Amino acid sequence: MNWRKNLWTLWVGCIISGSCYTMLLPFLPLYLYDLGTPAATISLWSGLIFAATFFVSTIMSPFWGRQADKAGKKLMLLRAGFSLATVYLLGAFVTSPLQLFGVRLLQGFATGFVPAALAIVSASVPEEKMGFSLGLMQAATLTGSIIGPLFGGLLAHYFGIRMSFVVAAAAMLFGTMAVGLLVKEPARSGEVQSGSMVNDIKISLNNRGLCIALFLMLITQMVVMLLQPLITLHVAALQGRMEGAVLTSGVIFSLAGIAGAIAAPLWGRVGQKVGLGKILVVVFTGAGIFNGSLFFTETIWGFALLQFLFGLFIAGIQPTANTMAVFNSDAAFRGRAFGLMMSASQLGSMLGPLLGGIISTWIGIKLTFLYAGLFLISMGILLWSRYNWGNIRVSARQSSSM
Incomplete structure (x- = not known):
């Protein structure tokens, strides 16, 4: 197993994941205007759609973590990546605030790409490289948070916010497929305890x-x-x-x-x-x-x-x-x-x-x-x-x- 290939592939994957997330998040209130949401309720709907993903993800993350230990970390990473690509694509076709809220709920269920990537890295890299490698992965998510709003803003300006959802879906699909082809998960060292x-x-x-x-x-x-x-x-x-x-x-x-x-x-x-x-x-x-x-x-x-x-x-x-x-x-x-x-x-x-x-x-x-x-x-x-x-x-x- 080539731990360096794992590290750098997952590094790119986390940049893509972070970029897709921040490509969309800052512009959701503006998307609500495009969906015809009354100005008086924009703040309420913004709060709801922002909180929806965080709330569901808080609940689901431990579950997906257990499944990663049980069924495989790479499998859970692919599950999250393909699910996020699907959810982003659905976001391009919503026609009401309630539908956008539903998409954000689904995004919370689709969470788990970055934690699974971190788990694979932690199991792959030599122990003496652990601190640097996990710091590098943190840098990947931060890099994505820089790139995402820039591209999201350009796409929204020239092509509309719906196109940002389509591009995010395509990028997430590409990144997940690359991880599926290039990353090799280390053999599991133990069974998940019952409970x-x-x-x-x-x-x-x-x-x-x-x-x-x-x-x-x-x-x-x-x-x-x-x-x-x-x-x-x-x-x-x-x-x-x-x-x-x-x-x-x-x-x-x-x-x-x-x-x-x-x-x-x-x-x-x-x-x-x-x-x-x-x-x-x-x-x-x-x-x-x-x-x-x-x-x-x-x-x-x-x-x-x-x-x-x-x-x-x-x-x-x-x-x-x-x-x-x-x-x-x-x-x-x-x-x-x-x-x-x-x-x-x-x-x-x-x-x-x-x-x-x-x-x-x-x-x-x-x-x-x-x-x-x-x-x-x-x-x-x-x-x-x-x-x-x-x-x-x-x-x-x-x-x-x-």
Whole structure:
């Protein structure tokens, strides 16, 4: 088995998956206008269609993770890829908000491409390459998040939003077929134990390292999604006008994504060398400092620079958490571990915008940046003072049996 071919094929597959997802997501509210949705209900329908996928995915991810361990990780990856291609194509033919809501529900059921890819990578690459490889996969999803809105915007501008759905379906189909032809799944090392998803969750919560990884994934995604909807509004306030705020915000989003794509593999590699706990202290503290500093900046250029620096540090948390999940789970539990990580991420994505809307309404957008930064710094201090991280940086062979 050629682990490098697996890694780079799945890397490209995750770029395609991330691009297709972000090619469509930012433009769904505009699609609702095209579907004739009354202006008074646009916000309600937008909230529903955004939350639908996250909600279903949160529930289904552990199930698909168990199926990956039971039936095969590659099979579940192909199932997710072909299902997503079908769902994207269906999105091009909806004629009402309710139908679009139904498509978004189906997308939640189709989830699982990235967790299955991570599970295959974790089972393929040598242990000494684990941190860098998982960081590289994180960089792939970030790269997709940069490419997707660009192509989606161009397609929507010149050909309409429906064509974006068609192109996303075709790209997802191509990427999945490439994975099917080129990726070879390592032989499974054990059988899935009998029991239910509830039992899997209980097992995970009794595993200290995996439990910490799940918590880190949840709060990181929650903080990122808490802030993301506020950036465009804050940019408009800095400019003194709404005109051009969407374009400027898009550039700022891209800067943070570029920073993350550069930094994620490096954090993964360094973390495995110096210790995952030390890296988590650094990235949480650094992200908190630069995010909290957004409160004090009064210029677009300063805001963009701080967002770039924030992206450099926040990108180190997820690959480190994924590496912890690998080093604290047996190979036979790996699919379920990444399914639970995906579920934690989706739950954070669902809770983040809700909390962001409530908090920013209460204290204002600028103070939300400051308090989010203080929260991240507090997490860094907590990780430094509370936990003995010596038993976290262990190999999969040394981790407790699951």
